[in-house]
Amino acid sequence: MAKQEEGAGARRFSGKASDGPDRVLTVQRSQRGAAGSGAQVRAVRKDGWTEARRKSFMETLAATCNVSEAARVAGKNLSSAYYQKRRDPGFAREWAQALSIGYAELEALLLRQALFGTEQEEVVLDAEGQVKSRKLKRGHPNAVAVRLLVQHQREAAGRIAADAVDRPDGEDAVDRLRKALEEVRRKRGID
Known part of the structure; x- marks a missing residue:
């Protein structure tokens, strides 16, 4: 053995x-x-990070982006979660992936609110607690919309800059190679 x-x-x-x-x-x-x-x-310890606890932790983390809440739902201590993250690279990767999913959801929610606005119902009660009037308030969070737009422009500029870099597999790769060979031939005096 x-x-x-x-x-x-x-x-x-x-x-x-x-x-x-x-x-x-x-x-x-x-x-x-x-x-x-x-x-x-x-x-695996009985009170350790079982697959069910890991799954529960990651799902809650993706839904809330809140490590404390995810640890509570998984039945684990917050410090235990951070220790597991430091100790287990797979857990750390899943953690990062769950947070990226959560932030993508948050960004989508903010984008929906910026595009379509928000609605809030305001109820006015009389002295006896009866509904006197209802008012529906609509608003567009313009500050959030501007921030999302600026972030999108930065990401788009980054993608454009990355595409502009001379890549070996780019569409102009053959032309660049021919020009480089012509330059070498010219320097060596070869036809």
């Missing part, structure tokens, strides 16, 4: 842990970059 290896005065074991649904691949802090060491397969 596992065999002992001698090396640099330390005993290390090599071999394979039994695979099972309760085992995950983890990298211990002491194992990073150590010679002959690799990731460790071990059982």
Whole structure:
């Protein structure tokens, strides 16, 4: 099953842990970059970051962009979430992806409000608590619209600048190569 290896005065074991649904691949802090060491397969703690808890955390994070709320819904401590993010690169990638989804949703909501405006109902009550009148207020958050427009213009300018860079697979790549070869021939005096 596992065999002992001698090396640099330390005993290390090599071999394979039994695979099972309760085992995950983890990298211990002491194992990073150590010679002959690799990731460790071990059982998930019952109160640890199970797949269900991870999924719950990521879904809530994508919906709210709120790490505290996501940790609470997943039944985990906030510091545990940040520790897991530092410790597990896959968790950190999922975290970043969930936040990008959440911010994209937020941007879409703000864009809808900027385009179509917002509605707010105002109810006036009399002294007895009966509805006296209702008023519907509509508004367009112009400051948000301007900020979104500026952000879009920056992103568009960045895409245009990226497209303008001479790329080796660009449409003018053959023309640029011919000009470069002609320049080399001219410098060497070749027809």
